[in-house]
Amino acid sequence: MSIYVALDFPTWADTECFLRENDLAGVPVKVGMELFYREGPAIIEKLQADNHPIFLDLKLHDIPNTVHQAMKNIAPLNVDLVTTHAIGGKEMIYQAKQGLAGSSTKLMAVTILTSMDNDVLDQELGLQGNIEENVIRFASLAKEAGADGVVSSVHEVPVIKKHCGKDFLSITPGIRLADSSQDDQKRVATPGKAKALGSDFLVVGRSITKAENPRKAYEQVLKEWQHGE
Ligand SMILES: O=c1ccn([C@@H]2O[C@H](COP(=O)(O)O)[C@@H](O)[C@H]2O)c(=O)[nH]1
Numbered sequence: 723m724s725i726y727v728a729l730d731f732p733t734w735a736d737t738e739c740f741l742r743e744n745d746l747a748g749v750p751v752k753v754g755m756e757l758f759y760r761e762g763p764a765i766i767e768k769l770q771a772d773n774h775p776i777f778l779d780l781k782l783h784d785i786p787n788t789v790h791q792a793m794k795n796i797a798p799l800n801v802d803l804v805t806t807h808a809i810g811g812k813e814m815i816y817q818a819k820q821g822l823a824g825s826s827t828k829l830m831a832v833t834i835l836t837s838m839d840n841d842v843l844d845q846e847l848g849l850q851g852n853i854e855e856n857v858i859r860f861a862s863l864a865k866e867a868g869a870d871g872v873v874s875s876v877h878e879v880p881v882i883k884k885h886c887g888k889d890f891l892s893i894t895p896g897i898r899l900a901d902s903s904q905d906d907q908k909r910v911a912t913p914g915k916a917k918a919l920g921s922d923f924l925v926v927g928r929s930i931t932k933a934e935n936p937r938k939a940y941e942q943v944l945k946e947w948q949h950g951e
Contacts, residue, residue, distance in 0.1 A: 724802075725913075725943055726752040726777045728895070728927030734761050734768060741772070744936040750775040750802075752925050766799045776801040777893070777925070781832055783807035786817035793821025793829075803828045803893065803923075805873060808860035815867035828891065831864035832873040833857040833882075836896030839908040853909070854878055861886050875909035876916045883920055895925035899942060902929040913946035 729751050731737045737757060741747060751774045757765055758780060769776055778801040782789045789806060796804055806818045808831035819829050834843070834856050843849045849856055857878040862885055864872050871891025874882060879892045898910045905928055916924050926943050933939035 723922050724750040724775065725924045725926060725940075725947060726750045726775075726893075727930055727940065728752045728754065728779075728925055730754055730756050730927050730931065732756060732760060734765055737765075738768075740931065740936070741774075744940070746937065746940065748773040749940070750777070752777040752779050752927075753801075754779045755781070763799055766801060770800070777803040777923070779803075779805050779925075781805045781807055782818060783810045784814070786810075786814045789814050790817035790821040793818050797822050797825035797827060799827075800825065801827055803830050805830050805832055806869075807832045808864045808869075808872065812863055812867045815864055815869055819868040828870035829868070830871050830873050830891065830893055831860065831867075831869040833860040833864075833878070834874065836875045836894075836909045837906050842908075854881055857882065858885050861890070865890055871922070876911035876919050876921055877909055879916075879919045879921050888920075891922045892920065893923040893925060894921040895927070897924050897926045897929060897943070899929045899933075899939060899946075902933075912951075913943045914949065914951040917947050917950040 727749055729737050782792055804827050815831055834853055840852050857874050858881055861872045861882045865886045873893050875896045876894045882892055894916055896907045896910045904910055930936050930939045
């Protein structure tokens with residue numbers, strides 16, 4: 723379906739310059755904490771005025787009432803997708819969804835961040851089970867709580883679809899072109915692999931934004947996504 727370009731820039735001025743210089747008007751974009759905390763909800767209106775479909779990735783994680791009230795403020799922004807952390811539990815995810823009532827914004831729950839691997843789960847967090855088992859647990863919980871889908875790495879998409887059904891949406895960051903640096907991501911995959919394994923949406927940041935020619939990199943992602951591996 724869509725490829726969201728992660729606009730991980732400090733300000734609107736940097737963002738606008740990047741989009742204009744690279745001829746990316748109207749492409750689907752992801753707004754995360756860095757830009758939103760600086761520019762506030764006005765950034766959403768500015769991007770919408772330029773016809774960008776928007777994934778608002780704020781990863782809400784708090785007590786159910788706070789998340790509910792926050793989502794009530796996010797609902798009128800009319801973004802495509804918004805995130806909460808699945809580890810906040812069933813009641814929090816349910817209240818997040820209720821907060822979005824009446825809007826068409828889809829609620830996506832983050833399972834296990836793509837910057838984590840089995841060692842982090844085991845040695846730092848002390849979670850039982852491996853990445854895949856935890857992703858399945860969080861995805862199933864998110865589905866029961868009323869989320870529309872989950873965020874995971876590409877590698878877990880087949881098991882998510884198996885356990886939660888093919889209509890339960892899957893959005894996958896950690897996307898890298900073959901010659902891109904992995905940076906702080908641990909569970910990465912190419913756009914072609916994402917297509918082959920059944921992702922519904924991709925999030926691509928630095929493989930595009932830090933490329934020598936971002937427009938060319940965006941087209942390469944699109945090409946691989948359309949044609950598969
Ligand atoms: O598990 C997750 C959840 C969210 N993200 C976000 O996606 C982009 C990825 O950027 P890259 O530069 O392509 O690595 C970034 O905004 C993260 O906040 C994620 O990477 N993993």
